[in-house]
Amino acid sequence: MKASGATTQGKHMIATACSSVTRLATGILVCAGAFATNTLAQGYPAKPIRLTVGFSAGGSTDITARLVAQILSDSLNQQVIVENRPGAGGTLADEKVARSPADGYSLLMMAGSATITPALRKVPYDVERDLAPVSLITSVPYVLVVHPSLPVRDVKGLIALAHSMPGKLSYGSSGVGTSPHLAGELFNLMAGVRTVHVPFKGAAESVIATAGGQIEMNYPTTAAALPFLESGRLRPLAVTSARRVASLPSIPTIHESGLPGYDRFSWYGLLGPAGMPKDIVARLHAVLDKEVNSPLMRDAFGKQGMQPQTNTPEEFAALIRRELTENARVVKLAGVKSE
Numbered sequence: 182m183k184a185s186g187a188t189t190q191g192k193h194m195i196a197t198a199c200s201s202v203t204r205l206a207t208g209i210l211v212c213a214g215a216f217a218t219n220t221l222a223q224g225y226p227a228k229p230i231r232l233t234v235g236f237s238a239g240g241s242t243d244i245t246a247r248l249v250a251q252i253l254s255d256s257l258n259q260q261v262i263v264e265n266r267p268g269a270g271g272t273l274a275d276e277k278v279a280r281s282p283a284d285g286y287s288l289l290m291m292a293g294s295a296t297i298t299p300a301l302r303k304v305p306y307d308v309e310r311d312l313a314p315v316s317l318i319t320s321v322p323y324v325l326v327v328h329p330s331l332p333v334r335d336v337k338g339l340i341a342l343a344h345s346m347p348g349k350l351s352y353g354s355s356g357v358g359t360s361p362h363l364a365g366e367l368f369n370l371m372a373g374v375r376t377v378h379v380p381f382k383g384a385a386e387s388v389i390a391t392a393g394g395q396i397e398m399n400y401p402t403t404a405a406a407l408p409f410l411e412s413g414r415l416r417p418l419a420v421t422s423a424r425r426v427a428s429l430p431s432i433p434t435i436h437e438s439g440l441p442g443y444d445r446f447s448w449y450g451l452l453g454p455a456g457m458p459k460d461i462v463a464r465l466h467a468v469l470d471k472e473v474n475s476p477l478m479r480d481a482f483g484k485q486g487m488q489p490q491t492n493t494p495e496e497f498a499a500l501i502r503r504e505l506t507e508n509a510r511v512v513k514l515a516g517v518k519s520e
């Protein structure tokens with residue numbers, strides 16, 4: 182009996198010792214992991230960073246990316262290379278970054294249209310699951326404009342006219358499923374009217390067609406609209422964002438012109454692959470939050486019709502989630518089909 186008790190006691194001592202060793206080893210691994218992460222963040226960036234853009238050079242997404250690349254290069258003392266990978270409405274670039282190592286050396290300049298595409302067709306990644314938001318960079322409101330021959334001076338007048346002639350008024354956009362297209366569909370849904378969408382190959386063609394009187398309405402960006410507003414070839418009724426725009430201070434919002442809650446704008450933001458070290462995300466965010474809102478950058482973005490608007494990674498993630506939900510709702514209710 183004594184021998185049996187000694188054996189039991191010995192086994193208990195061995196188990197206790199093994200448990201202690203296991204806890205010690207686990208603690209060492211956790212500390213090593215935290216140390217490795219901190220070391221990675223402190224030494225970051227040790228090589229050039231690649232910033233991928235899903236659209237061709239010269240467009241708004243590309244211009245935003247190049248301004249951000251300059252900011253990061255100057256602040257981090259490391260080269261930031263802008264890589265244009267156009268195709269499939271930006272999804273080729275989104276997927277590339279989503280599948281890249283989450284080490285902070287592969288970043289993405291995303292356009293707000295990325296939150297529309299999943300509502301139109303299946304994409305090979307999940308925006309929320311596979312990408313890590315760093316910060317919103319800019320927002321780009323639209324302007325509801327009409328051809329001067331249309332006998333309306335404000336949003337209420339346009340709604341009344343549209344009610345009196347359902348399906349007769351048309352508005353243009355740069356294509357099916359674009360943000361300006363959904364701006365028009367959201368207007369239809371909230372106002373209870375039926376205006377007809379006419380897609381064009383690009384935003385410029387769409388605005389020119391409106392100024393030429395081929396279609397009655399449009400939702401161009403403020404930068405695209407300004408030359409036509411100044412020449413009197415288009416009449417502004419309201420801006421689409423919830424707040425007024427600095428470049429058009431006298432133009433009211435649709436929200437305050439008869440459709441409370443209307444808020445539609447494009448945006449551009451910086452993301453990386455899911456799983457990027459939090460310290461690296463925090464460092465990138467701190468640089469952007471400071472520099473994007475500087476007077477120099479505000480002027481640079483303002484010349485492109487953009488409004489600098491940074492936020493925290495958590496706030497950016499919430500914006501993306503909200504946009505995915507809202508765009509899916511508008512697409513479904515309006516019956517929008519991908520081309």
